[in-house]
Amino acid sequence: MAAHRKPRQSPLSGHTARTAVTIALAGAATATGFDGTGHAEPRFTPAQVKARVDKLYQEAETATQKYDGAKEKADAAQHRLNTLRDEAARRQERLNTARDALGSIAAAQYRDGGIAPAWQLALSSDPDRYLDDAAFAERAGDRQATAVARVREQLREIEQLRGASRVELTALRSRQAELRRQKRSITGKLDQARRLLAQLTPAQRAEATGDGAAAGHASRSASGTRDELEQAGSAAAPDARAAAAVAYAYAKLGSPYVWGATGPNAFDCSGLVQAAYHSAGISLPRTTYAQIDAGRRVSRSELQPGDLVFFYSGISHVGIYIGGGRMIHAPNPSAPVRVAPIDEMPFAGATRVA
Known part of the structure; x- marks a missing residue:
């Protein structure tokens, strides 16, 4: 079969x-x-590349602000940890000194403690002197008890400092992990944007990123910059500090965008704002999320030079208003610090800090 x-x-x-x-x-x-x-990378039209790159830069800017916030908290945690460790070391040194003193007292008592006080009085060649010495020893005993209590308290304080240090170390490691996550997110998006832009011709890239306008601003002479500052209405700034912040921003035209940078030679968007107002004697928070609450909110119709202008629903970008519907900002890695219309991004709000 x-x-x-x-x-x-x-x-x-x-x-x-x-x-x-x-x-x-x-x-x-x-x-x-x-x-x-x-x-x-898939091939796109120049318009599609620009739209995608703009989206990637916005996402990278959001991640950059999270990175900046995490770094600020990590730096604060590191400072607190260092302070706690320094204080614990100082307390430990004082504790060691106190322990040495107690050890000396204990050794002396061991040597002299074999004879009962009554026999010491009977055998003393100078009873009156002995009685004086005995009273002193009693007072010394009281001081010794106080010293022992102080040592115990120091031990408790040192243990509390060490416990607080462990808490800060845990917080620091968490912040550092967040920094690494945000850094991976930022670099991934920027790498993707670079690959997309590499598909375009030089002329198309310039149009997509606005490099032509940025180069024009960067190549202006100092006198030209002053003229433009006057034309922007610096005299209308609410006070001298706002005018000083605007002047600082003008002086940084052409500086490269570097995420996480606060100057003096490179900036991200919130880093430029922070540095500009620091030069005017005003301390601002590090991130856009905090900067928008650092002063009095103003409407778009009320804008004056020096006001901070914020963009996107997530408050992920900021610039310094200079008048005439324009701002100075650090846009993204494809473009340096430059003047731009505030209409080029979705307006989210404004704050007057000076």
Whole structure:
């Protein structure tokens, strides 16, 4: 019976095998397209590239503000940890001194404590002197008890400092982990934006990023900058400090954007604002989320030079208003510090800090 059976057909023979291989290769290519590795970026029109790059820069700016906030908290945690450790070291030194003193007292008592006080009085060649000495020893005993209590208190304080140090160390490590996460997010988005921009011609890239306008601002002479400052209405700034902040921002035109930077030679958006007002004697928070609450809110119709203008629903970007519907800001890694219309991004609010 076995001799009459038909041979089994391979499920991947002939045309079926070729079809399966074709499907498998197509699936592999599709999977590669989704995970973004091992293939060139999809080709887009210049307008599509600009829209996508703008979105990536906005997302990177949001991550940058989170990075800046986490770094500020990490720096504060590190400072508190260092302070606690320094204080614990000082307390430990005082404790060691107190322990040495108690050790000396204990050794003296051990040497002299074998004779009962009554026999010491009887054998003393000078009973009156002995009685004076005994009263002193009693007072010394009281002081010793106080010293012992002080040592115990110092031990408790040192343990409390060490406990607080452990809490701060845990907080610091958490902040550092957050910094690493945000850094990966930022660099990933910026790398993707660079790959997209690399598809464009130099002229298209300049149009997509506004590099032509930025180069014009960066190449202006000092006298030209002063003229533009006057034209921007610096005299209308609410006070001298706002005018000083605007002047600082003008002096930084052409400086590169570097995420996390606060100057003096590179900035991110909130870093430029913070540095400008620091030069005017006003301390501002580090992030856009905090800067918007650092002064009095003003409407768009009330804007004056020196006001901080914020953008996007997440308050992820900020510039310094200079009048005439324009601001100075640090846009993104593709463009340096420059003058731009406030209409180029979704307006979210404004604050007057001076």
